Amino acid sequence: MHPAKPFHVDDRETLLGFFRARPFVTIAAAVGGRPFTAQAPVVVRELDFGEVALDFHLSRGNALAPYVVQGFRAVALATGPDAYVSPDWYGTEDHVPTWNYVSAEAEGLVAPLSDAEFVALLDDLSAQEEARLLPKTPWTRAKMSPGRFETMMRGVIGCRLSVERLEGTWKLSQNRTAAERAGVVAALGDHPIAGLMRDP
Template sequence: MYLPPHFEQADPDRIRNLIRTCPLGMLVTAGPQGLDANHLPFILNPDRGPHGTLLCHVARANPVWRELADSQAESLAVFQGPSAYVSPSLYETKRTTHEVVPTYNYAVVHAHGRIIVHDDPRWVAGVVGRLTRMFEQGRDDPWKMSDAPPAFLEERLSAIVGLEMPIARLQAKWKMSQNRNEADRRGVVAGLDASGRDGDRAVAAAMKAAETGTSA
C-alpha cells in the first residue's frame, strides 16, 4: 500500500477499533490459480500475538482453505473504514486561489500474516459462537447457537472450516485531509458533517477525532 508518512495511522486503539466496527474484511490469498479474494466477517483477538490474531471461517466447498493449508505464504486481510468524496468547494482555498482539485478521504487497515487452518468442529463452533455473540449483542431477542436443533447445528458446522491469522505486521492509512491547511480541513469537516450520507458524517467524525486525539 502506498503510505505517505502524513497519512500513516500508528495508534493501535484506532486500528483495532476500525477492525471491530468494520469486521467484514477482504482476505487476499495467492493460490495455484493466482490471486483470490474472499469477503469474510472477522473477529480480532487483541491479546494473542504482538498485533493480535484474526479469526474467521469459510465454506468447506471453498477451495481456499485447502490451498492455505499447504502454503507458507503470507495472506492479506483488508478492512475498509469510513470513506467520502471531498469536493473542492469545501476548501477555503477555493475562495482564494482556486488551486484545488477533488479527492477522496478514507481509512483502511491491512493485516498481513500466515493462515492456520482449523478443520476441527469444536474450534469452528467456538468461532461461530463468538461471531454470533458479537453481531447479536444489543438486539432485543439475541439469537444463540443453542436455539438451533443440535443435529441441524452439527450439520451446518460440518460445512465450514476455521481460519486463524496471527498478525505479523499491520499497515493503516487514515487519509483525512492531513495535507491541507487548517482552514481547508475545517471546511471539509463542516461540509461532510452537514451531509445526508452516513459515510460522509463518519469521515467528519474521524477527522474531528484526529484533531482532538480521541478514538474514532
C-alpha cells in the first residue's frame, strides 16, 4: 500500500465492497524461501464475530497448491482502474509524473477448505458471477452431466484466506490543490480515474 496518509483507506465496508466488485485477485506469498503469485476469483465471507475471509480455489498444478494443507501467509491484491498523470496537467511548475490508481489488500493465513465449504465456494462463485450477466438465465452445475462436477473438483483445491489486515490505496491526487486536480480530471476526460477523482 502507498505509505502517504491522504491515499490510505481503511473503511471495512468500502474495502469489502471493492473486493466484491473486483473479485479476480492476485495472491502473493513467500513459501519455503521462494516468492509465488497466483491469480484467482474470490468470494468474500463475513463470518461470526466480525471475522472476514476470502475463499478461492487453485489448480492442483499451481505452484502454491502443495503448500495449502500446511498453510501459509499471503496477501490478496485487488486492483481497480489506474492512469498515468502528466505533470503538464497540473498547470503549475516543478512536478514529476505519477500514477493514480485504486487498490485493496487483504493479508492473512491461507488454509484448505473442507469438502462442504469447497462445494459451497464453487456454487457461490458461479452464482456471484452469473448475477453480473442478468437477464441471462444463470448457469448452475445442475446443467452438468452426473458425476462430471465431482470429477472436475479433483483437479482443484479450495482455499480460505482468513483476513487479519485489510487496507486500501485510493491515490487520486488528494495531495494536490483543487485547481491542479481539476486539470488532471479535465485531461483524463472520461477515464474511470477521472470519475473517481470527481467523486472519491
